[in-house]
Amino acid sequence: MATTRPLRADAVRNRRKILDAAAQQIAGDGADVGMDEIAAAAGVAVGTLYRHFPTKTDLLGAVIAVYVSEVADDAEASLERAQSDGRAVDEVVGFLERVAESSAQNHAVKAAAQGLGIEGHGDHSDEVRAGAAITALLELGKTDGDVRPDITLDDIYLLMATAPTAQSATVRRRWLDLILPGITTTTA
Template identity: 55%
Template sequence: MSSPRPQRADAVRNRAKIMAAAHEQITANGPEVSMEQIATAAGFAVGTLYKHFPTKTDLVAAVVAASITAVADDAEAALSRTCDDGSPALEEITGFLTRLIDTAAHDHAVKAAARALAADPAALHDEARATAALDRLIHAAHQHGDLRPDFSVDDLYLLFSTAPTDQPAHVRARWLALLITGLTAR
């Protein structure tokens, strides 16, 4: 059985430009943005978008999946800094939450698009990667006595879902500071 043929370099570049433009346009205009607007922002004819993404739903799903992949990569990097570099787990959890909340504050439209789409198997895989990394990070914070022993990854997701992403940065920072104080074991 032969492996799939690799994409040409120009096709890879075109797809990357489309994804960047789609993310920008969905963030600015919401998931209702037209394919024509995305094509114009990417510098292509709309037919080029349809070559890469047969439907607008496919394109929006790809943007959402890329966002979930970025969150999973960030969670794994935070875990790596704790396990490999000795960075305090609670510091990494705080940094992860800060980045996630700030991203969500600017990407309301991507968040709305994610809720509107059915679960994508690739996105579920990346969500599982993020959950596994965060679970291990929380466990490391428990081991160091820095985090309440009853705090779990489910609690982390609950906290994120209630984050004041519609507020200015200084309000989000204050919310997180109060929250972390309440979560610490000491």
């Protein structure tokens, strides 16, 4: 059985720099940004980029996976706050707002990924983590009487799919104001 050695510290740093640069470059310049431009923005040789990500599809898939992992972390942190001393409805609203804002920042990356036909949105375990945390958060809100009893995880995903991520922050805030009465029983 072959074992995989952990990445060296410099390789981990290079990978992180490449992912950050790719997200920024694609958000700024769109899907047509070249791998050499991404490598330059990351401060690494193009060969280093290709060692980590042999194709642009591999790179975009990794960028999306990082995003999904961050969303899962946020959902779990929201749940922890609601369980300890916060109101679940406030955490649901805050989570929706943060995801809409971060999706707006990553809109170009997601569009580029769709253009290249990347399936899914990253590590399935991160999607499961996010879904479990959001579901538990909704249940807490329902128990408190602040979240409508018929709201499900699928409803949250549906609403997030309609978020105006290509619009201004003002429009995204208005979107949130409009959808909240469909989720909550109170004003959050």
